[in-house]
Amino acid sequence: MGITLEQAEAAIAAAKKKSEEVQVKMNIAVVDAGANLVAFARMDNAWLGSVDIAIRKARTARFFDMPTGDLGQASQPGGSLYNIEHSNGGLITFPGGIPIKNTNGEIIGAIGVSGSTVENDHTVAQAGLEAVK
Amino acid sequence: MGITLEQAEAAIAAAKKKSEEVQVKMNIAVVDAGANLVAFARMDNAWLGSVDIAIRKARTARFFDMPTGDLGQASQPGGSLYNIEHSNGGLITFPGGIPIKNTNGEIIGAIGVSGSTVENDHTVAQAGLEAVK
Amino acid sequence: MGITLEQAEAAIAAAKKKSEEVQVKMNIAVVDAGANLVAFARMDNAWLGSVDIAIRKARTARFFDMPTGDLGQASQPGGSLYNIEHSNGGLITFPGGIPIKNTNGEIIGAIGVSGSTVENDHTVAQAGLEAVK
């Protein structure tokens, strides 16, 4: 099923470290290749509403094997995937979710981060996935 | 309730064949005249998030007896059916869902395809319904 | 992600064949190792309410890596897992769902069947999984 708990926890640790550098408080979720939750952490005083968003971002990134922000560009009014967010019990299509690949380039899961600007969310997610060996 | 399993499976087989020609990996769903699922297939490594979307496209196409993309043109901001996607537990209104008619022109079900661009989704759905005799 | 579409379709074909032998009309669902739908078929005039049940049985069997009926024995009043059905958006814990293993004994997915007595449902599910090589 792809990513191990050890890898997922390494991703979360790296994401927390980056969050502290950027001075933000994040919710961080990691799902496996089947889009099922493997690990999660909410930093102290991070937004409560971001628990669900972080998990949905991770799931969305694995559902379509692309960063969530890419999907969001096509789901705008007039876009080819307008209102795709209504599927799968609710997608999140702004940045902060990114697929995680192994060294062979195969997708083994995804990370989702929520708690700050979408730019910061994406930056922290990127730091997280880079810790996965 | 219209389409038979044999017809639905013929539609899915034709849709899979077209998908291979176009070199895409699709989720393909067929519903009957009651908008209830008859048959479904997810090609290996097709998007996981498209399971739900393919089924919703097929249902949406039968719910309103028109291609999903037609509905999506009226559901845009300012459009007459703005945000109709909120109904029925979640509609999908971009292309890829098409009603299926019998030789008398009566609607007997619908097909929904998801996994690539909406143009490819629609093309594969069209190939599927043309296999229904 | 475990089971391929080809394997899933072989399981469904075998389950349909067994259903015809037993003279029942079934809904048959196959999920992969991530509990995501791979293939589905509803035989003509099979119960509409069994679409959802067949899919939930397959998911439940993979969720807990055991036949659904085993889980149901522990979820009775006074049982150790009483009312576990309230989890995961709704489980089905009577017979008809069985995990599918590969030749190494690893679980690669599950099959769920609904449309007749639970004994017939289980028999047809068993016939389906035996077709997976």
Next chain:
Amino acid sequence: MGITLEQAEAAIAAAKKKSEEVQVKMNIAVVDAGANLVAFARMDNAWLGSVDIAIRKARTARFFDMPTGDLGQASQPGGSLYNIEHSNGGLITFPGGIPIKNTNGEIIGAIGVSGSTVENDHTVAQAGLEAVK
């Protein structure tokens, strides 16, 4: 809102250690005093269906400030809280969820564990909460 991420991660680490001793594979969730998720871990090859159950056990334990198994004794047919599981989007009332108190005896959150027998689930949850200082 009570428990810190550091405390929650200590609880999960202790629960994992106990799981390895007992040779079981667990899903472990920790919620805060507001019943919102703080941390989660799924051990490799633990049941997928237990992701949701572990989280619900933790929430249920905090919702009613008692071990989930205590609630389950009153939710049986004829019991005073018969079918309370229907509330709150779905409760889990068999053992494996326990409130977490601080050194002053105030409830600061709860832990939920799922993946084995309810006795093992409870044992691992107990080991987790004892690690919270």
